[in-house]
Amino acid sequence: MPASAAAYSVTPWEISFLDPLRQSRNALIILNQPFSFPLLHRVWQSSTWHACADGGANRLHDVLRDHDGKDLRHLYTPDLIKGDLDSLRNDVGTYYSSHGVRIVHDEDQYSTDLMKCIAALVEDEKTERHVEQHTIVILGGLSGRLDQTVHTLSLLHKLRRSRKRVFVITDDNVAWLLDSGEHRITVDHSTFGPTCGLLPLGIDSTVLTTTGLRWNLTDHPSSFDGMVSTSNHLLPDEPVVSIKTTKPIWWTMELRPIAPPSRRSIEAHDAACCDGHSS
Numbered sequence: 001m002p003a004s005a006a007a008y009s010v011t012p013w014e015i016s017f018l019d020p021l022r023q024s025r026n027a028l029i030i031l032n033q034p035f036s037f038p039l040l041h042r043v044w045q046s047s048t049w050h051a052c053a054d055g056g057a058n059r060l061h062d063v064l065r066d067h068d069g070k071d072l073r074h075l076y077t078p079d080l081i082k083g084d085l086d087s088l089r090n091d092v093g094t095y096y097s098s099h100g101v102r103i104v105h106d107e108d109q110y111s112t113d114l115m116k117c118i119a120a121l122v123e124d125e126k127t128e129r130h131v132e133q134h135t136i137v138i139l140g141g142l143s144g145r146l147d148q149t150v151h152t153l154s155l156l157h158k159l160r161r162s163r164k165r166v167f168v169i170t171d172d173n174v175a176w177l178l179d180s181g182e183h184r185i186t187v188d189h190s191t192f193g194p195t196c197g198l199l200p201l202g203i204d205s206t207v208l209t210t211t212g213l214r215w216n217l218t219d220h221p222s223s224f225d226g227m228v229s230t231s232n233h234l235l236p237d238e239p240v241v242s243i244k245t246t247k248p249i250w251w252t253m254e255l256r257p258i259a260p261p262s263r264r265s266i267e268a269h270d271a272a273c274c275d276g277h278s279s
C-alpha cells in the first residue's frame with residue numbers, strides 16, 4: 001500500500017445517543033432552553049454523566065414535575081448543576097441540593113455556564129482511570145438568543161482541537177462540526193430528515209464533495225460570502241452520507257418528531273436508575 005493511502009482516514013459518524021437502548025460514554029449538558037420530555041428521555045437514557053448549566057436545571061425540573069400528572073423528577077437527577085447561578089431558581093436549587101446533587105457556583109464573568117460545565121467534565125475525566133473521552137451531547141444551544149447560539153457554534157469550533165465528538169441537539173436539529181477531511185455519516189431516516197445543511201461558519205471558505213444528498217457537490221467552494229448548502233435533503237434510499245471538506249464545516253440534520261416513551265420504557269428506566277423506588 002502506498003504511504004499516502006495508509007495515512008488517509010475517514011471519520012465514521014453514527015448518532016447512537018438517541019437510542020435509549022444504547023448507553024454509551026456520553027456526557028449530557030442541559031442548557032437553559034426549551035426541550036420536550038421525549039427528547040430528554042432519549043438523550044438522558046443513553047448518557048452516563050448528566051449536568052445542567054445553571055438555569056438548565058429549571059428546564060429539567062419543570063419538564064419532569066408534572067408529566068401526565070406524574071412527578072418524574074427523581075428519575076432524572078443530574079450529577080451536577082454548575083454556573084454563575086444567576087438563573088437557577090431557589091425552589092429548584094433547594095430540590096436538587098436536598099436530593100444530593102452537586103451544585104457548583106462559579107462566578108467567572110469571562111466564561112459561560114456551558115463552558116463551566118465542559119470544564120467540570122474535563123476535571124471529572126482526569127480523576128477517572130478511563131482513557132476514553134466522553135461524547136458530549138449538548139441539549140439546546142441552537143436557538144434562542146443569537147449571542148448564545150453563536151457562542152455554541154464558536155465553542156464547538158474551538159473544541160475540535162481537544163474533543164473527538166461533541167453534538168448539539170434540540171427538538172428540531174442535530175448538528176456538529178466536521179473537521180477538515182473525509183466523513184461517513186450513517187443516517188437513520190426514521191429519526192432524521194428530510195432536510196439537512198452544510199454551513200461554512202468560522203472559516204473563510206472550504207471545498208466540498210458529497211454523496212448521498214439530493215443536491216450533491218463535487219469539489220465545490222462553499223463560504224459564508226458565497227454558496228451555503230441550506231435546505232438540502234437526505235435521500236431515503238441512501239443509508240450513508242459522505243462529505244469531504246478542506247476546512248471545518250457544520251453539518252446539520254432536521255429531527256423528526258420523537259414519540260413519547262412508553263410507560264414501560266419509563267418504568268424500565270426507574271428500575272435501572274432508582275431500583276423502582278419513588279421518592
Ligand SMILES: Nc1ncnc2c1ncn2[C@@H]1O[C@H](COP(=O)(O)OP(=O)(O)OP(=O)(O)O)[C@@H](O)[C@H]1O
Pocket residue numbers: 030031032033053054055056083084086087088111112113114115140141142143144145146148149
Ligand atoms: N436565551 C438563550 N438562548 C440560547 N441559549 C441560552 C439562552 N439562555 C441560556 N442559554 C444557554 O444555557 C446556558 C445556561 O443559561 P442561563 O440562563 O442559566 O445563564 P445565562 O446567564 O443566560 O448564560 P451565561 O451565564 O452562560 O452567559 C447558557 O450558558 C447558554 O449556553
Ligand SMILES: Cc1ncc(C[n+]2csc(CCO)c2C)c(N)n1
Pocket residue numbers: 084108109110111112113
Ligand atoms: C469582551 C467581553 N464581553 C462580554 C463579557 C461578558 N461575559 C462573557 S461570559 C460571561 C459569563 C456569563 O455567565 C459574561 C458576563 C466579557 N467578560 N468580556
